[in-house]
Amino acid sequence: MGRAFVYVILGGGVAAGYAALEFTRRGVSHGELCIISEESVVPYERPALSKGFLLPEDPARLPSFHTCVGANEEKLTPKWYKEHGIEVVLGTRVKSADVKRKTLLTATGETISYKFLIIATGARALKLEEFGLTGSDAGNVCYLRDLVDATRLVDVMRSCIGGKAVVIGGGYIGMECAASLVINKLTVTMVFPEPHCMARLFTPKIAGYYEDYYMAKGVKFIKGTVLSSFEINSDGKVSAVNLKDGNRLPADMVVVGIGIRPNTALFEGQLTMEKGGIKVNGRMQTSDSSVYAVGDVAAFPVKLFGETRRLEHVDSARKSARHTVAAIMDPEKTNEFDYLPFFYSRVFTLSWQFYGDNAGEVVHFGDFSGNTFGAYWVNKGHLVGSFLEGGSKEQYEAISKVSRLRPAIEDLGELEKLGLGYALAE
Numbered sequence: 228m229g230r231a232f233v234y235v236i237l238g239g240g241v242a243a244g245y246a247a248l249e250f251t252r253r254g255v256s257h258g259e260l261c262i263i264s265e266e267s268v269v270p271y272e273r274p275a276l277s278k279g280f281l282l283p284e285d286p287a288r289l290p291s292f293h294t295c296v297g298a299n300e301e302k303l304t305p306k307w308y309k310e311h312g313i314e315v316v317l318g319t320r321v322k323s324a325d326v327k328r329k330t331l332l333t334a335t336g337e338t339i340s341y342k343f344l345i346i347a348t349g350a351r352a353l354k355l356e357e358f359g360l361t362g363s364d365a366g367n368v369c370y371l372r373d374l375v376d377a378t379r380l381v382d383v384m385r386s387c388i389g390g391k392a393v394v395i396g397g398g399y400i401g402m403e404c405a406a407s408l409v410i411n412k413l414t415v416t417m418v419f420p421e422p423h424c425m426a427r428l429f430t431p432k433i434a435g436y437y438e439d440y441y442m443a444k445g446v447k448f449i450k451g452t453v454l455s456s457f458e459i460n461s462d463g464k465v466s467a468v469n470l471k472d473g474n475r476l477p478a479d480m481v482v483v484g485i486g487i488r489p490n491t492a493l494f495e496g497q498l499t500m501e502k503g504g505i506k507v508n509g510r511m512q513t514s515d516s517s518v519y520a521v522g523d524v525a526a527f528p529v530k531l532f533g534e535t536r537r538l539e540h541v542d543s544a545r546k547s548a549r550h551t552v553a554a555i556m557d558p559e560k561t562n563e564f565d566y567l568p569f570f571y572s573r574v575f576t577l578s579w580q581f582y583g584d585n586a587g588e589v590v591h592f593g594d595f596s597g598n599t600f601g602a603y604w605v606n607k608g609h610l611v612g613s614f615l616e617g618g619s620k621e622q623y624e625a626i627s628k629v630s631r632l633r634p635a636i637e638d639l640g641e642l643e644k645l646g647l648g649y650a651l652a653e
């Protein structure tokens with residue numbers, strides 16, 4: 228059995244939702260577009276899963292966070308897809324792809340063919356087993372990538388209120404989940420191999436601020452070491468976590484956030500890969516001209532940096548998806564994607580934004596014992612990136628603008644003295 232569509236989006240996450248909205252705005256006809264997703268719900272704003280979804284009171288639940296509410300756009304409910312004649316095939320994994328024949332084969336045995344394919348398969352959470360450890364299947368070990376994981380995490384967390392949680396990993400998932408666990412009245416210990424949290428982005432000074440804040444909330448940090456084994460009780464649950472440094476941490480639950488791998492497997496050997504993702508050009512087109520890739524899975528040229536990057540953030544998923552649809556439906560009027568990387572997080576009452584690139588020398592500014600502080604990165608004589616905690620809308624816009632302008636910086640001391648005022652004056 229088989230069906231044919233003009234446009235097929237493989238994956239039903241953030242990028243798929245924003246692509247669907249753009250397709251309808253550009254006048255896709257009923258029956259032309261199909262989305263195939265392994266998940267059982269239509270696209271939603273994945274960032275909600277580690278924030279509002281985990282709150283003890285009045286938590287965010289679908290349908291409240293379907294795309295595209297995260298960008299203050301229309302909320303695309305199942306009804307919306309139906310009304311727009313978009314075929315959404317849910318709960319269905321694509322198990323193979325034939326780029327030459329322009330077909331996808333689903334796990335249910337259906338062949339779906341396309342004229343244009345958008346790969347939006349995102350990424351999967353890395354498992355402890357991939358680091359030679361065991362225990363991911365224990366009843367109280369949680370990962371967090373999709374709605375199923377988040378629902379399970381909430382169930383486990385609610386069964387452990389007042390208990391002890393160990394968080395493995397000091398990245399985004401670790402930091403955001405640790406905050407949610409504290410808010411849910413669990414005692415949290417974070418374990419990670421680096422000397423400080425959020426090592427991919429934060430400087431030691433920035434990390435120090437957040438670590439102090441978390442410690443004041445009762446979080447304990449064990450750095451520079453990793454998990455060596457779990458102790459599992461007769462219920463099949465972890466009762467303690469053993470670390471390489473000899474520490475033993477009694478645990479009622481464990482959250483693991485040790486990074487991701489882009490879902491590229493269907494296309495290995497068929498499309499060119501780079502930086503762990505599917506390589507695309509400035510039109511988000513892969514090495515096959517009928518196939519495009521967006522979001523976490525795409526390695527695209529960041530014009531501003533003059534190099535290819537793969538970004539794992541929601542803003543890039545949203546914007547790359549929209550750009551792709553424009554490039555497909557209106558190729559003449561669509562230029563190369565010109566993207567300024569933007570990352571953010573919100574934990575407790577804190578909130579930060581980062582724009583650009585965290586390369587080169589760092590100049591910190593502001594009051595690190597107060598609520599508003601930040602940093603600029605200066606590389607080869609130019610300001611290339613900016614971080615700000617506790618900013619206003621106007622201040623965030625200013626650091627975004629200055630990071631795109633990449634002004635020449637002659638005197639780092641002067642930049643430090645001007646601090647946020649530098650971005651505001653630009």
Ligand code: FDA
Binds near residue numbers: 273542
């Ligand atoms: P995404 O992962 O959203 O979607 C991929 C889809 O493809 C899924 O529906 C998946 O099931 C489907 N799929 C994969 N393989 C398939 C197959 N073979 N067949 C069928 N379907 C398949 N970023 C940020 O900037 N700020 C933030 O605060 C957060 N917060 C955050 C919290 C949590 C818990 C997570 C997990 C992630 C974030 N992120 C984030 C990152 C952000 O969510 C991420 O960058 C985007 O979701 C990427 O969008 P994509 O559409 O590329 O993948």
Ligand code: NAD
Binds near residue numbers: 418426483539
């Ligand atoms: P990450 O890359 O942010 O952090 C991974 C962390 O895992 C590292 O910081 C390190 O501390 C730790 N680690 C690596 N190997 C380890 C090991 N063997 N043992 C113990 N710890 C180890 O990845 P993540 O936190 O898992 O997040 C997953 C994805 O979700 C990322 O793509 C991230 O961008 C995305 N996300 C983003 C946000 C946001 O932008 N606010 C929020 C949540 C999730």
